[in-house]
Amino acid sequence: xxxxxxxxxxxxxxxxxxxxxxxxxxxxxxxxxxxxxxxxxxxxxxxxxxxxxxxxxxxxxxxxxxxxxxxxxxxxxxxxxxxxxxxxxxxxxxxxxxxxxxxxxxxxxxxxxxxxxxxxxxxxxxxxxxxxxxxxxxxxxxxxxxxxxxxxxxxxxxxxxxxxxxxxxxxxxxxxxxxxxxxxxxxxxxxxxxxxxxxxxxxxxxxxxxxxxxxxxxxxxxxxxxxxxxxxxxxxxxxxxxxxxxxxxxxxxxxxxxxxxxxxxxxxxxxxxxxxxxxxxxxxxxxxxxxxxxxxxx
Numbered sequence: 001x002x003x004x005x006x007x008x009x010x011x012x013x014x015x016x017x018x019x020x021x022x023x024x025x026x027x028x029x030x031x032x033x034x035x036x037x038x039x040x041x042x043x044x045x046x047x048x049x050x051x052x053x054x055x056x057x058x059x060x061x062x063x064x065x066x067x068x069x070x071x072x073x074x075x076x077x078x079x080x081x082x083x084x085x086x087x088x089x090x091x092x093x094x095x096x097x098x099x100x101x102x103x104x105x106x107x108x109x110x111x112x113x114x115x116x117x118x119x120x121x122x123x124x125x126x127x128x129x130x131x132x133x134x135x136x137x138x139x140x141x142x143x144x145x146x147x148x149x150x151x152x153x154x155x156x157x158x159x160x161x162x163x164x165x166x167x168x169x170x171x172x173x174x175x176x177x178x179x180x181x182x183x184x185x186x187x188x189x190x191x192x193x194x195x196x197x198x199x200x201x202x203x204x205x206x207x208x209x210x211x212x213x214x215x216x217x218x219x220x221x222x223x224x225x226x227x228x229x230x231x232x233x234x235x236x237x238x239x240x241x242x243x244x245x246x247x248x249x250x251x252x253x254x255x256x257x258x259x260x261x262x263x264x265x266x267x268x269x270x271x272x273x274x275x276x277x278x279x280x281x282x283x284x285x286x287x288x289x290x291x292x293x294x295x296x297x298x
Contacts, residue, residue, distance in 0.1 A: 043063045
C-alpha cells in the first residue's frame with residue numbers, strides 16, 4: 001500500500017494582519033519614542049486628547065487584550081492598568097507650515113488685478129519697491145502619512161506625550177523631519193507581490209505593455225503606501241488593490257490614446273492601421289449592414 005503525499009495547507013500569499021503590521025513598523029521609522037519597545041504600539045486611535053475618557057480607556061483595554069490574545073497571551077482587560085495604555089492622537093501641531101502653492105490661473109488673475117490697479121494710481125507710490133509681496137495662505141507641509149502623537153496616562157490620569165511622528169532626535173532638542181525614515185523591506189516586497197499577482201489576471205495579462213502597468217502601480221504604491229489610515233479601516237489589501245487598478249487603467253487609457261493617434265496618422269497616409277482598428281471597423285460595418293444570413297439557413 002502506497003501512501004500519497006499529504007497536500008500542504010493552502011496559505012494566503014498576503015493578508016491584512018501582516019500588511020497592517022508592516023505599515024505600523026514603517027511608520028515607526030519616522031517617529032520618536034520615549035521608550036521604543038513600550039510606546040510604539042498604540043491601543044486606540046483618537047482625534048484629540050479631549051476624547052480620553054472612561055469609555056475610550058475601556059475600549060483601549062479590550063483592544064490590547066485582543067492583540068495579546070492573538071499572540072497567545074490571555075489577559076483580563078479589567079486588570080490592565082491605565083498607565084500601560086498607549087493612545088494615538090492625530091494632530092498637526094508639530095508639523096510646520098509653508099506657503100500654499102497657487103495655480104497658474106490664480107497667478108494670472110493676480111497679475112491682471114495688479115495691472116488694473118496701476119491704471120487707477122494717480123500719484124507715484126515711493127514705497128512700492130520696498131514693500132514685500134503679501135504672504136500667501138499658509139498650509140502644513142505635506143507629509144507621507146497622517147501625523148500623530150502617542151500619549152500615556154500618569155497616576156493622576158493626566159496624559160503625557162511618549163511619541164511623535166515625523167520627528168528626528170529627542171523631544172526637547174529634536175526637529176521635524178519627513179525624510180529620515182524608510183519603508184520596511186518586507187512591505188516593499190508585499191507591494192511587488194501585489195503588482196505581480198494583479199498583473200496575471202485574465203483582463204490584464206494579455207497586454208504587451210503589462211510591465212509598464214506594473215511599474216506605474218509600484219510607483220503609485222511607493223507614494224501612497226503609508227497614507228493608509230488605521231482609524232478609518234482595517235483592510236489595507238482593498239486600499240492597495242484599488243490603487244493598483246487605477247494605475248493599470250491609467251496606462252491602458254494612455255496606450256489606447258496613443259494607438260488611436262498612430263492609426264489616424266497611418267490612415268491619413270493611405271496605410272493600413274492596426275488590427276484593432278481594422279477589426280473595430282469590420283464590426284461596425286457588420287452592425288450597420290444587419291445580421292448576416294448563412295447559406296445553411298436558406
